[in-house]
Amino acid sequence: MPNRFFCLALGLLLAVFLVRPAMAAPCSPTEEKKAATLLMAAWGGKLAKVDELLAAGVDPNVADKAGFTPLVRAAIAGHAGVAERLLVAGAETELSCRGGVTALLWAAMGGHEASVALLLGAGANPEARNRNGYSALMLSARVGRQDVVRRLIGAGAGLEHETSEKKTALLIAMEREHWESAALLIRAGANVHQQDVNGRVPLLHAVLSDRRDLVLALLRRGANPNVRDRDGRPVFIWAVLTGDVALVQAMLETGADANVRATNYDMGVTPLIMAAWMGFEEGVRILLARGAQPDVEDANGETALFWAAAAGKTAVLRRLLLAGAKLDHRNHAGKTARTIAEAEGQRGAARVLKQLGGRN
16 A cells, blocks of 8 residues: 555645546536546545446546546556556556656556556556656566566566666666565576666676675676776675675686776775785685786785785785795885885784895
């Protein structure tokens, strides 16, 4: 049932807008009153009243000045029984209110599966979109109603429609954390490579939300772990930052580049640099085994050894040095990892580097 606020808002709309038939000539005050009553009866789910008014000849396609028809009202409120009566009486499925919102779009947005099924069965267009580019599938993904998502997919709703922000139904479901709907869309063949205007892909949403099941599902569908968002950060670096060993391994096994760089605002860091800074020792080990170069420099000429030294990660320092990291490499300012460790107050790291022969 619609919430009270929505009911009140709709009631105010009816009070403000004079009723007009959508396709008929101007009607008498009596006819206007009957039309207004039909609109209210449809909204309230008053089936007997709807039957009475339709039998009296009230146009089932009457609309107020905002374009709301009885069928649209019934779809908003999820009154499938009323909607069925209106359709039998000749209500048109594609009439829309302001914003281009049809009855099917309203039903999908409300998560009313029975109404969606009824409208689709009556020939409603599953590809219809509102003024903002949202289809019924996008709207159902937005509210996370997997039953409606499943119904629309079964009716052949397009999976690749985009909003003005380049968002598909899959991206919308992922962004809103409606994981069951997202899983349905992935299985149905939704485009796993789609990037929105911020460069975000479904895989990034799955990684950031710690949904390993969806990460694996997306990787199996060919999602690219090296793709960068608008700020130049590769999805794989975000995965490393989770500290999830299994996730890092899965991405490396499906094409992640152990030396991929962040660009733009992140100093050209690599997965190894981030793992070293975190003290993610197992991640460092896996990355090195998969070909990560220990002496790749960031924008300041600093390697993973510098980042581990600055963070005081002594175990990582030892592992990097065993892998061949240069102990006396100097950054663009002429400083070594030992100098950085001392400047950051990381006495343990500085001591290790000094014992191993590191210079200032």
